[in-house]
Amino acid sequence: MDVVISGASVAGLTTAHLLASAGHAVTVVERAQAPRQGGVAVDVRGAAVDVARRMGLLDAIASARVTYEDRFDFVDPDGRVQATIRPNIDLYDSPDDIEISRDALSDILRGSVPDAVRFVYGSWIEHVTESAAGVSVELHGRGTVRADLVVGADGMHSRVRQLVFGPEEQYLHHLGLYVAVLRRTSQGSGVHGSEVFNVPGRMLMLRGDGADCSALLGFRSERIDYDYRDVDQHKSMVADAFRDVTGWKVPAVLGEVDRSDDLYFDSVSQIRMTSRVSGRAVLVGDAGYCASFFSGMGTSLAMVGAATLADVLDECDDVPSALRMYDARIAPVVEAAQDLAGDGAAILFPATPEAIAARNADLAVTASS
Ligand SMILES: Cc1cc2nc3c(=O)[nH]c(=O)nc-3n(C[C@H](O)[C@H](O)[C@H](O)COP(=O)(O)OP(=O)(O)OC[C@H]3O[C@@H](n4cnc5c(N)ncnc54)[C@H](O)[C@@H]3O)c2cc1C
Known part of the structure; x- marks a missing residue:
C-alpha cells in the first residue's frame, strides 16, 4: 500500500516506522526545510512505553531520559521560594514512564525509520482528491503522487485536517x-x-x-x-x-x-473532533486530538495513535473500514487524555x-x- 504522511514529528515518524516496517511504501512530507528542533522535555507514558518497546526503541529512549528533580518552587520577584509542590507523585502512572527532550526523542524516532521511507522536506500537501483509484495527493512544488492512505500527522494546525475536515475554528478549543x-x-x-x-x-x-x-x-x-x-x-x-x-x-x-x-x-x-477519519484520510497525534501542552499526554497519544493505526491496517485490508476501527479504538484513549489537561492553569x-x-x-x- 502507498502511504503519504504529512508531518515528520512524533506522530509522523512513529507512523512511518510502523507502516514501513509492515511493508508499506511510505512518503513523509514535512513543511520545514529540515527536521524541526525545539521544545523542552516531553513524556513517554503508559501505553506509549509499550509502543516504544514494540518499535525496539525502549532502551534508546530510556537511556536518553532526563532526570529533573520532581519539584516546583514558586518564587517571589527576588527569587525567594514561597511555596513548593512535588507533582510527579500524582502525575505519573508508573516508574516506567520516561521524560525525554523532544529533540532526543525525535532523533531516535527518525533514526529508526526504515531506509525505504522517502522524506520530502520543504513541501506540503496542496490538495487531496479521492476517487475509486485511491487518493491523488498534490505536493507543493513536487508534483502529484498517488496514495492508498493519507495520514495527517501535521500537528495542531494540521493542513490535512483543514483540507479534508474543514477549518481549524471548528475543532480548536482554546x-x-x-x-x-x-x-x-x-x-x-x-x-x-x-x-x-x-x-x-x-x-x-x-x-x-x-x-x-x-x-x-x-x-x-x-x-x-x-x-x-x-x-x-x-x-x-x-x-x-x-x-x-x-x-x-x-x-x-x-x-x-x-x-x-x-x-x-x-x-x-485542544483539538476535539467527533471523527478523525474520512474515506482514505486519517489524523494521528495533535492533528486529530491535541490534548494540550498541559495534559502531559501529547507525545504519548501520538505514539499510541500511530500504533493503533498500524494495528487496524494489519487486521483489515479495506482501508476505509480499518480507519473506522482506528477511530473507534482511539476515541476513549483521547477522551481520557484530554480530561487530564485539568486545571493546571489555576x-x-x-x-x-x-x-x-x-x-x-x-x-x-x-x-x-
Ligand atoms: C518545534 C516543536 C517544539 C515543541 N515543543 C514542545 C514542548 O516543549 N512541550 C510539549 O509538550 N510539546 C511540544 N511540542 C508539541 C509536541 O511535539 C506534540 O504535542 C506531540 O509530540 C505530538 O506530536 P505531533 O507529531 O502530533 O505534532 P507536532 O510535534 O506538532 O508535529 C507536527 C509536524 O508537522 C509539521 N507540519 C506542520 N504543518 C505541516 C504541513 N502543512 N505539511 C507538512 N508538515 C507540516 C510540523 O513542522 C511538525 O514537524 C512541540 C512541537 C514542535 C513542532
Whole structure:
C-alpha cells in the first residue's frame, strides 16, 4: 500500500516506522526545510512505553531520559521560594514512564525509520482528491503522487485536517493560555527541577537539571488571531505580554527570546473532533486530538495513535473500514487524555494577586502538613 504522511514529528515518524516496517511504501512530507528542533522535555507514558518497546526503541529512549528533580518552587520577584509542590507523585502512572527532550526523542524516532521511507522536506500537501483509484495527493512544488492512505500527522494546525475536515475554528478549543518555550536559557544555573515566578495571569518557569535549563513563558489571553508560522510575531506577542514585568529573571529571559532561533510558541488548546477519519484520510497525534501542552499526554497519544493505526491496517485490508476501527479504538484513549489537561492553569497561572497569595499559602500548608 502507498502511504503519504504529512508531518515528520512524533506522530509522523512513529507512523512511518510502523507502516514501513509492515511493508508499506511510505512518503513523509514535512513543511520545514529540515527536521524541526525545539521544545523542552516531553513524556513517554503508559501505553506509549509499550509502543516504544514494540518499535525496539525502549532502551534508546530510556537511556536518553532526563532526570529533573520532581519539584516546583514558586518564587517571589527576588527569587525567594514561597511555596513548593512535588507533582510527579500524582502525575505519573508508573516508574516506567520516561521524560525525554523532544529533540532526543525525535532523533531516535527518525533514526529508526526504515531506509525505504522517502522524506520530502520543504513541501506540503496542496490538495487531496479521492476517487475509486485511491487518493491523488498534490505536493507543493513536487508534483502529484498517488496514495492508498493519507495520514495527517501535521500537528495542531494540521493542513490535512483543514483540507479534508474543514477549518481549524471548528475543532480548536482554546484553553485561554499561550506558551513560548526556549530550549536553553543562561538564566538557570543551579536550577534543579522547576522554579516558577508569577505575576497575575503570567508565568516564567525555568526547568533544569543543574546543568542544562530551559525557559517557559506563558500568559493568559483570549484567543488571538496571529500567524502561527511567523516567529517574529510570536516574539512580539511574548514581549507585549511581559512588557511591564521587571521581577526575577523575566527581563533577561525576554532578551533571550528576542535573540533565539528556535522559539516554540503556540496556544494551549485542544483539538476535539467527533471523527478523525474520512474515506482514505486519517489524523494521528495533535492533528486529530491535541490534548494540550498541559495534559502531559501529547507525545504519548501520538505514539499510541500511530500504533493503533498500524494495528487496524494489519487486521483489515479495506482501508476505509480499518480507519473506522482506528477511530473507534482511539476515541476513549483521547477522551481520557484530554480530561487530564485539568486545571493546571489555576496553580501555574493564578489570575490575580490574591490568587497568587492563596496558591502560595495553600501549598505552603500542604508542604508542612
Ligand atoms: C518545534 C516543536 C517544539 C515543541 N515543543 C514542545 C514542548 O516543549 N512541550 C510539549 O509538550 N510539546 C511540544 N511540542 C508539541 C509536541 O511535539 C506534540 O504535542 C506531540 O509530540 C505530538 O506530536 P505531533 O507529531 O502530533 O505534532 P507536532 O510535534 O506538532 O508535529 C507536527 C509536524 O508537522 C509539521 N507540519 C506542520 N504543518 C505541516 C504541513 N502543512 N505539511 C507538512 N508538515 C507540516 C510540523 O513542522 C511538525 O514537524 C512541540 C512541537 C514542535 C513542532
